[in-house]
Amino acid sequence: MGQQDAGCRGRNGYTSGMKTAVSLPDDVFDQAERLARRLRKSRSALYREAIAEYVARHEPEALTAKLDEVLERSGDTPLELVRAAARRTLERADW
Numbered sequence: 001m002g003q004q005d006a007g008c009r010g011r012n013g014y015t016s017g018m019k020t021a022v023s024l025p026d027d028v029f030d031q032a033e034r035l036a037r038r039l040r041k042s043r044s045a046l047y048r049e050a051i052a053e054y055v056a057r058h059e060p061e062a063l064t065a066k067l068d069e070v071l072e073r074s075g076d077t078p079l080e081l082v083r084a085a086a087r088r089t090l091e092r093a094d095w
Contacts, residue, residue: 022047032046032047
């Protein structure tokens with residue numbers, strides 16, 4: 001799990017999680033700085049959210065697993081969900 005044990009994460013610094021250094025081209029850094037100021041977020045928050053979004057987009061298995069988990073908790077079968085979605089779509093359609 002990196003340099004820190006998961007149980008000790010956050011104890012050695014002022015923030016929780018793994019700290020890392022990333023090299024960016026100057027123009028990308030400048031754009032990120034402007035965006036962070038405009039969104040009123042810290043640079044760390046901006047990078048954290050951007051990386052999380054990137055990882056989520058590139059790990060379709062993780063998304064499928066989450067959807068399966070939600071489906072399992074709902075008690076519905078995939079066929080029931082498809083039927084319900086189709087019914088809503090047809091109800092909104094102009095005939």
